[in-house]
Amino acid sequence: MSDIPAPSGTAPKLSAASTDVIAPSVLRKAAQRIAPVDFRFEADSRPVSPIVFNGTVRTIEFLLVGLIGYAVFMAYVENIDVGLQIMYLIATAAAAAATTLIFQTFDLYNLSAYTGFARQFMRLAVAWTIVFAGLIAIAFFVKIGAQFSRVWLVSWYLFGAATLFVFRLSVSTVVRRLAHEGRLDRRAVVVGGGPAGEALIKALEASRDTDIRICGVFDDRSDDRVSPVCAGYPKLGNVDELVAFGRQTRIDLLIMSLPLTAENRLLQVLQKLWVLPVDIRLSAYTNKLRFRPRAYSYIGNVPFIDIFDKPIADWDHVAKWLFDKAVASLAILATLPVMALVAIAIKLDSRGPVLFKQKRYGFNNELIEVYKFRSMYVDQADQAAAKLVTKDDPRVTRVGRFIRKTSLDELPQLFNVLTGGLSLVGPRPHAMQAKAANALYDEVVDGYFARHRVKPGITGWAQINGWRGETDTQEKIQRRVEHDLYYIENWSVLLDLYIVLMTPFALLKTENAY
Numbered sequence: 001m002s003d004i005p006a007p008s009g010t011a012p013k014l015s016a017a018s019t020d021v022i023a024p025s026v027l028r029k030a031a032q033r034i035a036p037v038d039f040r041f042e043a044d045s046r047p048v049s050p051i052v053f054n055g056t057v058r059t060i061e062f063l064l065v066g067l068i069g070y071a072v073f074m075a076y077v078e079n080i081d082v083g084l085q086i087m088y089l090i091a092t093a094a095a096a097a098a099t100t101l102i103f104q105t106f107d108l109y110n111l112s113a114y115t116g117f118a119r120q121f122m123r124l125a126v127a128w129t130i131v132f133a134g135l136i137a138i139a140f141f142v143k144i145g146a147q148f149s150r151v152w153l154v155s156w157y158l159f160g161a162a163t164l165f166v167f168r169l170s171v172s173t174v175v176r177r178l179a180h181e182g183r184l185d186r187r188a189v190v191v192g193g194g195p196a197g198e199a200l201i202k203a204l205e206a207s208r209d210t211d212i213r214i215c216g217v218f219d220d221r222s223d224d225r226v227s228p229v230c231a232g233y234p235k236l237g238n239v240d241e242l243v244a245f246g247r248q249t250r251i252d253l254l255i256m257s258l259p260l261t262a263e264n265r266l267l268q269v270l271q272k273l274w275v276l277p278v279d280i281r282l283s284a285y286t287n288k289l290r291f292r293p294r295a296y297s298y299i300g301n302v303p304f305i306d307i308f309d310k311p312i313a314d315w316d317h318v319a320k321w322l323f324d325k326a327v328a329s330l331a332i333l334a335t336l337p338v339m340a341l342v343a344i345a346i347k348l349d350s351r352g353p354v355l356f357k358q359k360r361y362g363f364n365n366e367l368i369e370v371y372k373f374r375s376m377y378v379d380q381a382d383q384a385a386a387k388l389v390t391k392d393d394p395r396v397t398r399v400g401r402f403i404r405k406t407s408l409d410e411l412p413q414l415f416n417v418l419t420g421g422l423s424l425v426g427p428r429p430h431a432m433q434a435k436a437a438n439a440l441y442d443e444v445v446d447g448y449f450a451r452h453r454v455k456p457g458i459t460g461w462a463q464i465n466g467w468r469g470e471t472d473t474q475e476k477i478q479r480r481v482e483h484d485l486y487y488i489e490n491w492s493v494l495l496d497l498y499i500v501l502m503t504p505f506a507l508l509k510t511e512n513a514y
Helices: 031-036 052-077 080-106 111-115 117-141 150-180 195-208 237-247 263-273 315-349 398-405 411-419 447-454 473-487 493-507
Strands: 188-193 213-216 233-237 254-255 279-282 298-300 303-307 355-361 366-372 423-425 457-459
Touching: 052 080, 052 111, 052 150, 052 315, 080 117, 111 150, 117 150, 188 195, 188 237, 188 298, 195 303, 213 237, 213 493, 233 237, 237 263, 237 279, 254 263, 263 279, 315 398, 315 423, 315 493, 355 473, 366 411, 423 493, 447 473, 457 493
Parallel strands: 188 213, 188 254, 213 233, 254 279, 423 457
Antiparallel strands: 279 303, 298 303, 355 366
8 A cells, every 4th residue: 555654543553353243223332433423524634636736736846946047037037139138038947847857757756756745855956956957958059048048047956956856855745744634535435245345445555656545345235244353344334335335434436346247236326326426437357258448447556347426526627616705705796786685675675684594405415504585584594495486375474575586696605705604506405304295305306415425505497497486396306407417527617608598598587496
């Protein structure tokens, strides 16, 4: 496994004799010990994507090299014509780009290189020297070497080396802290124990430089059929309990050790697990049937078949976060006068607070508090939305009818976007007791909670396609969920932008909004 320090909160390896007799419950005692209930809500438990982290380090080093070169140029080189200034700028940009490429070639953009910086320093120094040797060689062969200041080159080389050294030391400190908190690891569970699960875990542990931290094993078989300990890791429960485990704590990866030949069993397990916002991989380690190498993904040296990927991850997550914050901020500034007028109208129309707060299901079934303008009389407000609002509903105020029909009651949710509970675009967050034809939504639609694999939004693909408002039939919620799942599988920034632009036109269709 990786030589990064082990984080707190990982599963202790056990012997068979030390394992508790685990009684069935919502979460068994062993699972509760390994994954405290509030783990996913703690600030120091939020995962940091190694892909994004490496990209950030790469970008900062590109900027550092370029800025140092330009700063030395501005401080020393004087009285040159515009053409030569452009040559200096081109050389600076080229050296900055070459630095990231050479560092990548020297394998300096990985977690092991950051944590083992003392061992990697010589490689960094050699790579940095190669960059300047290449720059000087190019200048010599194109016969422009005399145009560049040697003092500029030497100063840039020395200041750059010192700056990169200090920066890498700070990165090493940050990585070790994140690793200790478990934020650079993928928390994984193995589905399926027995000999296949044990062989898989041992193969993963024998692989170097993996980012996997195994929490434990889940298996539907009873303890008299399969050992409660698999390769030193405890059995935490069955597959049904795995879903509850994934709701309470952070899981990044589900590894299935079931054989490819167990097709029906695989389908049964996947129908339960695909609602979780995690990567799901099928081990190909013990399977005799082999495909071409490109058909597999690898963790260390262990081959896997990709079943599901966590939606909107890595740089996609960063892009969506930036889109949400930027557009929501602009929208708040643009709609502040409208929100002020709505607030005044609500206060004049009926007694009570302007805002209505309601608990709804958010990302991974987390309960979030959503803000709305109050549209009902205070004494008739329905916090759990056990009864849907219908046409001419007597609970709705006069102003409430207007703001619900025009969706102005949703404007305060822009602040939910800024605080992180909602996204600008995504599946709409439903109230806890929301029903379709007197049945809870999850009772009507198989795989309903799969729409919670991403953060809910103020508007969404279902809304601009006409599936907003009352869900008085099962077909309406079924179609809404179908559109939500389509959005999750086909997400892009351009799709979010299209939905935002189309939302005002969709709001003109008010026949289903009461």
